Amino acid sequence: MVKLNRTTEYGLIALRYMSDKESQGDTSVTSARELSDRYGLPFEITAKTLQRMRDTGLIISAQGARGGYTLGRSLSELNVSTFLELMEGPQALVSCTGSSLTSSSSCELQGKCEVKGIMGDLNDRVKEFLTGILLTDLAEFKNIQPLKVEVKESEVHAI
Amino acid sequence: MVKLNRTTEYGLIALRYMSDKESQGDTSVTSARELSDRYGLPFEITAKTLQRMRDTGLIISAQGARGGYTLGRSLSELNVSTFLELMEGPQALVSCTGSSLTSSSSCELQGKCEVKGIMGDLNDRVKEFLTGILLTDLAEFKNIQPLKVEVKESEVHAI
DNA sequence: AAAAATACGATAATAATAGTCGTATATGAG
DNA sequence: CTCATATACGACTATTATTATCGTATTTTT
Numbered sequence: 467m468v469k470l471n472r473t474t475e476y477g478l479i480a481l482r483y484m485s486d487k488e489s490q491g492d493t494s495v496t497s498a499r500e501l502s503d504r505y506g507l508p509f510e511i512t513a514k515t516l517q518r519m520r521d522t523g524l525i526i527s528a529q530g531a532r533g534g535y536t537l538g539r540s541l542s543e544l545n546v547s548t549f550l551e552l553m554e555g556p557q558a559l560v561s562c563t564g565s566s567l568t569s570s571s572s573c574e575l576q577g578k579c580e581v582k583g584i585m586g587d588l589n590d591r592v593k594e595f596l597t598g599i600l601l602t603d604l605a606e607f608k609n610i611q612p613l614k615v616e617v618k619e620s621e622v623h624a625i
Numbered sequence: 626m627v628k629l630n631r632t633t634e635y636g637l638i639a640l641r642y643m644s645d646k647e648s649q650g651d652t653s654v655t656s657a658r659e660l661s662d663r664y665g666l667p668f669e670i671t672a673k674t675l676q677r678m679r680d681t682g683l684i685i686s687a688q689g690a691r692g693g694y695t696l697g698r699s700l701s702e703l704n705v706s707t708f709l710e711l712m713e714g715p716q717a718l719v720s721c722t723g724s725s726l727t728s729s730s731s732c733e734l735q736g737k738c739e740v741k742g743i744m745g746d747l748n749d750r751v752k753e754f755l756t757g758i759l760l761t762d763l764a765e766f767k768n769i770q771p772l773k774v775e776v777k778e779s780e781v782h783a784i
Numbered sequence: 785a786a787a788a789a790t791a792c793g794a795t796a797a798t799a800a801t802a803g804t805c806g807t808a809t810a811t812g813a814g
Numbered sequence: 815c816t817c818a819t820a821t822a823c824g825a826c827t828a829t830t831a832t833t834a835t836c837g838t839a840t841t842t843t844t
Contacts (some may be wrong), residue, residue, distance in 0.1 A: 473802080508802085517820085527820095530809090585629070592751070607743055669834065679791095688789065
């Protein structure tokens with residue numbers, strides 16, 4: 467049916483975490499390690515995901531020791547459609563619909579296919595719908611329990 | 626982002642074709658061969674897709690020579706959400722959301738994950754939205770040019 | 785009996801996604 | 815100025831999901 471890929475999930479976790487930090491007056495940056503430790507995400511992928519999010523401007527990076535990421539734009543103005551496109555690229559709902567970057571997704575039924583219009587219409591509608599939903603509109607994005615830092619043994623003496 | 630699989634496309638082609646036939650007073654059944662020939666679809670997959678559609682009641686089969694398929698329910702009462710679920714199963718928008726049949730899609734962050742609620746909410750909204758759209762609402766589902774039967778040589782003497 | 789069609793399970797091929805590895809670069813702290 | 819920590823980035827591998835193929839059985843009309 468309709469499905470998000472996992473890195474989008476990781477990205478959402480990251481955004482929500484940073485947003486929460488910010489709203490608590492915590493101005494510290496968030497490192498890939500911090501996220502992967504806290505949520506049990508694979509570090510390498512978390513790091514790579516954050517880099518892609520930086521490329522698209524969702525977050526801002528600071529290199530070097532004590533480096534990390536902070537929010538790059540106001541989440542209360544970011545809609546779901548835009549978020550998904552930033553995370554996964556301008557993919558269409560269905561393969562035969564244009565506006566796709568990958569050449570492999572161009573339909574071989576070209577010309578013959580009679581559902582292109584139907585699919586394109588559906589795609590447009592879903593996109594329009596998602597454009598109307600802001601990330602911060604989604605239930606539980608805000609109003610979660612304050613982040614309790616359950617520090618690991620290994621981290622204790624490191625601080 | 627959000628994507629349909631190809632067999633759903635095939636299924637949509639089949640439904641539209643049969644619906645169109647019906648509205649023209651053509652009461653003949655539609656065979657897998659007929660569809661695969663006309664639209665250049667792989668026969669085996671078309672056949673299998675039609676079988677799954679029969680399993681879910683979308684279409685009705687008639688076995689044997691001169692057998693084939695006819696519509697099993699009124700398309701003007703079939704919404705997109707239901708259609709997608711019948712074609713692809715009750716999959717969720719995102720892996721960590723429940724209601725999935727495959728055990729592999731259960732999230733390993735169980736308990737820790739804090740976006741489950743967000744994703745579940747988004748999933749519910751998209752589903753509700755799709756429920757409000759009927760297949761026949763979609764542009765170009767109806768009002769297409771009458772099917773011109775460009776009969777192939779091989780079919781001519783068979784009729 | 786033969787031909788045409790669906791029924792169905794097993795398996796192979798392909799594509800998409802997820803994850804790993806190695807190395808380079810930047811920066812703060814001592 | 816060196817070390818530790820963190821991002822940056824490309825190439826590669828593994829895993830999973832999807833798509834397609836194959837072989838055989840069954841049903842029904844002629």
